[in-house]
Amino acid sequence: MPLDSECFSFTPSVGIRNNRSTINQNKFWFGVHHGRSLGMSSEDVIEMPTGSQTITPAGYGFSTPLKRIVQDSTAGYVKSLGTDSVIDVIQKISQSQTSVSLVYDENDQVMGIFTERDYIKFSTKRAKAKSEEESAEYLVAPVSKYLTPRSKIQALSATSTASEAVGAMAQSSVRHMVVADKVSENGRLTPTSNVLGVASMTDVMRVVQADERLSLQALADKFPQISNPINRYREQLRSSGNDKANNPETASRDIVRVGTSVLSAAFVAIFFSNSPWLHDHADWAMIAIFCLGYIGIIFEEVFEFNKAAIALLMSTGLWITYADYFGEGATGVASETVLHQLSEQLSEVSDICFFLLAASAIVEVVDAHQGFKVVTNLITTKSKKSLFWTIGFLTFFLSSILNNLTVTIVMVSLLRKLVPNEDDRRLFGAMVVVAANAGGVWTPIGDVTTTMLWINGQLTTIPTITELFLPSLVCLVGSLAFLVNQVQEDSSLADSMLPEPSDLAPRGQLVFWAGIASLLTVPIFNELTGLPPYIAMLTGLGAMWTLTDAIHLGEEDRDNFKVPANLAKLDVAGILFFLGILMSIGVLDKSGLLKQLAIFLNENLPSQDIIATVIGLASALIDNVPLVAATMGMYDLAEFSSDDKLWQLIALCAGTGGSILVIGSASGVALMGLEKVDFLWYTKKVSIGAAVGYFAGIATYLAQYAILHGGGIGNLIPPAMAATDAIQSLPGLF
Numbered sequence: 059m060p061l062d063s064e065c066f067s068f069t070p071s072v073g074i075r076n077n078r079s080t081i082n083q084n085k086f087w088f089g090v091h092h093g094r095s096l097g098m099s100s101e102d103v104i105e106m107p108t109g110s111q112t113i114t115p116a117g118y119g120f121s122t123p124l125k126r127i128v129q130d131s132t133a134g135y136v137k138s139l140g141t142d143s144v145i146d147v148i149q150k151i152s153q154s155q156t157s158v159s160l161v162y163d164e165n166d167q168v169m170g171i172f173t174e175r176d177y178i179k180f181s182t183k184r185a186k187a188k189s190e191e192e193s194a195e196y197l198v199a200p201v202s203k204y205l206t207p208r209s210k211i212q213a214l215s216a217t218s219t220a221s222e223a224v225g226a227m228a229q230s231s232v233r234h235m236v237v238a239d240k241v242s243e244n245g246r247l248t249p250t251s252n253v254l255g256v257a258s259m260t261d262v263m264r265v266v267q268a269d270e271r272l273s274l275q276a277l278a279d280k281f282p283q284i285s286n287p288i289n290r291y292r293e294q295l296r297s298s299g300n301d302k303a304n305n306p307e308t309a310s311r312d313i314v315r316v317g318t319s320v321l322s323a324a325f326v327a328i329f330f331s332n333s334p335w336l337h338d339h340a341d342w343a344m345i346a347i348f349c350l351g352y353i354g355i356i357f358e359e360v361f362e363f364n365k366a367a368i369a370l371l372m373s374t375g376l377w378i379t380y381a382d383y384f385g386e387g388a389t390g391v392a393s394e395t396v397l398h399q400l401s402e403q404l405s406e407v408s409d410i411c412f413f414l415l416a417a418s419a420i421v422e423v424v425d426a427h428q429g430f431k432v433v434t435n436l437i438t439t440k441s442k443k444s445l446f447w448t449i450g451f452l453t454f455f456l457s458s459i460l461n462n463l464t465v466t467i468v469m470v471s472l473l474r475k476l477v478p479n480e481d482d483r484r485l486f487g488a489m490v491v492v493a494a495n496a497g498g499v500w501t502p503i504g505d506v507t508t509t510m511l512w513i514n515g516q517l518t519t520i521p522t523i524t525e526l527f528l529p530s531l532v533c534l535v536g537s538l539a540f541l542v543n544q545v546q547e548d549s550s551l552a553d554s555m556l557p558e559p560s561d562l563a564p565r566g567q568l569v570f571w572a573g574i575a576s577l578l579t580v581p582i583f584n585e586l587t588g589l590p591p592y593i594a595m596l597t598g599l600g601a602m603w604t605l606t607d608a609i610h611l612g613e614e615d616r617d618n619f620k621v622p623a624n625l626a627k628l629d630v631a632g633i634l635f636f637l638g639i640l641m642s643i644g645v646l647d648k649s650g651l652l653k654q655l656a657i658f659l660n661e662n663l664p665s666q667d668i669i670a671t672v673i674g675l676a677s678a679l680i681d682n683v684p685l686v687a688a689t690m691g692m693y694d695l696a697e698f699s700s701d702d703k704l705w706q707l708i709a710l711c712a713g714t715g716g717s718i719l720v721i722g723s724a725s726g727v728a729l730m731g732l733e734k735v736d737f738l739w740y741t742k743k744v745s746i747g748a749a750v751g752y753f754a755g756i757a758t759y760l761a762q763y764a765i766l767h768g769g770g771i772g773n774l775i776p777p778a779m780a781a782t783d784a785i786q787s788l789p790g791l792f
Contacts, residue, residue, distance in 0.1 A: 119269040124223055124237045125216035127265050128255030135160045135256040140169050140202035144180060147172055147201045158234050158256050161205050168253050170205035173234055180204045213241045216254055220262050233259045243474050314361055321350075325375065340384040341651060347375045348642060356679075356721075366631040369638025376645045384649055403644035409513050409592045410640065411633050414506065416595035420573050421460055422624035423602055425468065429570030431562045437476065442545050445476065449486060450493045450538045454531070457497035458504045459577050466494045466725040470733060480733075482545070487733045488744040489541055491725045492717045492751065496534040499713035500526040502581055502591070506636070506724075507686040508709045513591055514690055516698075516705040519581040525701075525766070526710055529759035533714045537751030541744065565609055572605055632724075640687050647691030655692055666704045671756060674711025678718035686712050703763055707756070714755055717748040 136150045138159045147159050151172075159172045180196070183204075187193035213236040214223055223235050226245070238251040247253070325347075328336055336343055351372030355365045377400065381392035392400075433452065439445050449469065457465040469490045477483040498505030502512035502519055511517045562570070576598030583594035603621040610616040617623050646652050663669050677685050689708055698704050716723030720730055720740035729735050 119266050120219065120221040120224075122220045122265055122269065123216060124214055124218050124220070124235075124257050125254060127220065127223075127257050127261055128216075128237050135171075137162060138172065138201060139163075140205075141200050143198045144201050144204060145197040148177065156256070157258065159201075160236075160253065160256065161201055168208055168211075168236075168247065169202065170207045171211055171234070171236065171256070172201055172205045173232075175232075176204055176206055208247055211236050211247055213238050213245055213247050213251070214257075215239070215241050220266050223257055223262050224259070227259055240478075242478070248478060318361070318363075336379070336383045340379055341649070344376055344379050344384070344646065344649060344651065347372060347379065348646065351375075351642070364631060366635040366638065369635050369642065371638075373638040373641040373645070376642050380645050380649055399648050403641060403648070406514065407637055407640040407644065409590050410506075410510055411637055413509065413513065413592040413595050414633055414636065415628065416592065416599040417460075417503065417577065418628050419599050419621060419625055420576050420595075420602055422627050423606060423619075423621055424570055424573035426619050426624055427566045427569040428562065429566055429573060431566065432570055435562075437472075442477075442482065442547055443542055446486065446489060446542050446545050447538060449473070449476075450489055450534060453490050453493035454497035454534050457494040458501040459574065460504075462494040462498035462505055462723075462725055465497075466490055466729065469494075470729060484733050484735050484739070485541065485544055485743065487729045487735065488720075488740060489538060491720070491723065491729050492537045492541075492744070492748050493534055494725045495717045495723050496530045496537070496714050496751070496755070499533075499710055500530040503577060505709075505713045507682050507712045509591075510640075510683070510686055511690065511705055511709055515695060515700055516690065516702075517709060518700055519585060521701040522706070522709070525706060525762065526759070528762060529710055529755040530714070532758040533710075533751040533755030535751070536754035537717070537747045540747035540750045544743065568609070569602075569606065572602060576602060636683060639683050643687035643691055646688070652688055652691035655688070659692070666698075667707060667760065670704060670707035670711045673708060674715030674752065674756075675718070677712045677715040678722040682712040682716050682723065707759065710755060710759055711752075714748075714752050718745050718752060720744075 135156050136147075136154045136159045138147045138150060138161050140161050140163050142161075147161075151157060151159055157174055160168055161170045161172055163169045184193055184196040187196060212226065212230050212232055214226060216237055216239055218237075226235060227233060235257050236247065237254045237257050238247055239254060240248060240251055242248050351368055354361055354363055354368040354372075358365045358368075381396040381400075433456070436452075437445070437448060439448060449472075453465055453469050456469075470487050473483050473486050473490070477486050495505065499508055500523055502508055502517065502522055508517065508522065512519070512522065576595075580591050580594040580598065583589070583597070584591050587594075599621070606620050610619055643652075659669050663672065673685055673689060686708060689712075693704060716726065720726040720735060720737055726740070730737075
């Protein structure tokens with residue numbers, strides 16, 4: 059049977075996801091075309107495995123870049139001027155093989171597009187003419203009066219694929235997409251876009267089907283002994299599956315999976331065997347479980363296991379080992395004492411989890427009502443260096459009252475509209491990470507580590523704000539002063555897609571200020587009532603819930619503005635990660651292992667100042683949540699009271715030290731995902747600047763502490779010398 063286009067076709071399944079149109083290239087239907095059947099049943103519908111490209115090579119078929127399509131279709135449009143009459147433009151289109159005209163102004167800049175949809179609108183207006191003379195006036199009117207203006211043109215970049223083009227056309231209900239060298243995030247032409255052509259649905263499918271016919275012929279040549287095209291395709295799937303299995307990356311993943319399975323089975327067997335070795339070495343078993351879990355968390359992207367799952371399993375393994383095997387009196391069953399300790403630890407951890415849950419929900423509700431427009435309206439500068447400082451300080455103060463991860467996501471989303479250049483945007487995004495981490499330190503509701511110390515009584519509200527604000531600010535200024543030298547002034551901000559400042563709707567203003575009030579009154583509630591902070595935050599969430607229900611009462615199409623819809627957006631996995639980590643650290647504390655670590659550090663490092671500094675440097679590599687949680691278990695409140703210098707330094711160092719490497723904080727990890735920032739780029743461009751701010755912040759805190767607590771600057775010399783010696787003796791850290 060010949061493989062011609064009349065009897066054999068592929069029908070792609072089109073899907074829309076995250077406001078981006080995509081084609082599912084993994085499903086094809088072999089069917090009937092032009093009434094000629096291949097004689098296949100429903101069983102002949104087959105699926106290609108995800109990620110496989112066995113039918114059409116990369117760069118062809120549905121992965122064809124639009125640049126190739128517009129080149130093959132001779133650009134896909136006719137050129138007209140805005141002053142040309144409608145009848146002349148229609149004549150140009152009818153004499154060509156296209157159905158659209160790009161309309162240019164006197165400066166040879168695209169001012170709009172004239173398609174059949176515009177012609178229909180034009181004809182509708184012309185049909186209402188009251189006389190032949192008036193009808194003729196329509197025909198000689200300039201086309202600029204009836205075109206789709208540049209600001210409303212749907213556009214894709216030259217590197218976009220055919221699948222993206224088909225999806226975008228389906229989503230926008232259009233048959234043509236303008237192709238340019240660059241477009242904005244929302245699919246519009248920028249002032250500096252260079253239009254390469256127009257891709258129509260016909261052009262796209264012509265190229266795709268031509269490529270697929272060649273691919274089908276290639277399968278026929280590869281498997282001449284197989285007559286049925288479906289069976290050829292299935293044989294190709296088997297062949298590609300074998301190739302994939304022999305791929306080194308696949309092999310390494312299989313090794314990880316097998317190794318993990320064997321290790322898990324070994325641990326389960328040891329637990330249920332009631333091994334005497336486990337009774338005798340329960341402390342080493344707990345250390346091993348913690349280290350293995352930590353490795354899994356650090357290398358989450360390598361092992362492809364979610365860190366929340368690893369943290370929960372680690373927590374369970376540690377508590378089982380402690381309850382059933384740790385200590386001389388262990389009987390293989392948890393004692394009443396251990397059950398009481400477990401309940402006590404869960405109570406402490408729940409405080410933090412409920413606090414984060416309520417705070418994140420409030421921020422989501424505010425964002426749903428576009429409340430952050432109050433912030434974006436303040437940004438008007440077109441100088442890149444001025445914008446760099448403005449965004450830095452804005453992020454710094456926002457992260458002091460909002461979760462710094464949330465602020466990072468909001469500001470990076472804003473940068474996508476403000477900074478069109480990708481290299482500049484990465485640097486601005488890195489600055490946001492530094493500013494968010496510094497800003498979260500000096501208030502109890504900013505960074506999660508400060509919140510942990512505050513909830514557990516190591517810090518109180520007023521001293522935290524008054525004594526950590528200046529060091530945090532110096533950390534920010536020191537880092538930004540170093541990083542701003544990499545910003546090169548040019549006119550690229552002219553391409554900004556941020557809309558002109560506009561007034562926020564009254565409802566949005568009400569929700570914004572209500573949300574801010576809910577967050578800001580948490581410390582006040584805690585001071586006045588003595589109740590835990592999470593009660594205040596849950597109260598604020600309840601107030602916001604009632605407010606939004608009242609505002610949108612009876613509006614059935616406004617459910618996405620209410621709290622239940624925004625609760626669905628929360629990072630529940632992140633909250634479960636905190637739960638697992640804090641429960642793990644808690645059992646290490648109950649067992650006394652953390653106290654032994656504290657004794658070791660005290661014996662080998664000259665002062666608590668150096669210990670806090672080393673913890674901050676470690677937080678650049680290791681998540682600061684478990685680090686701070688471990689420190690809370692290492693040092694007793696009876697020995698180091700609330701607002702002791704040790705606790706304040708730990709809050710400062712753990713919060714700002716995570717900026718030194720991109721993997722050192724949740725904000726940095728978010729930036730990696732949002733802007734595709736890699737580890738080496740961040741290390742080369744940002745790490746030194748972040749370290750400058752880190753050490754400047756520590757020096758400022760020590761100087762401030764010496765002045766406020768007597769003795770003056772002279773007291774800084776001995777600890778400074780000790781710090782230098784300690785850091786020089788730890789070359790492995792650098």
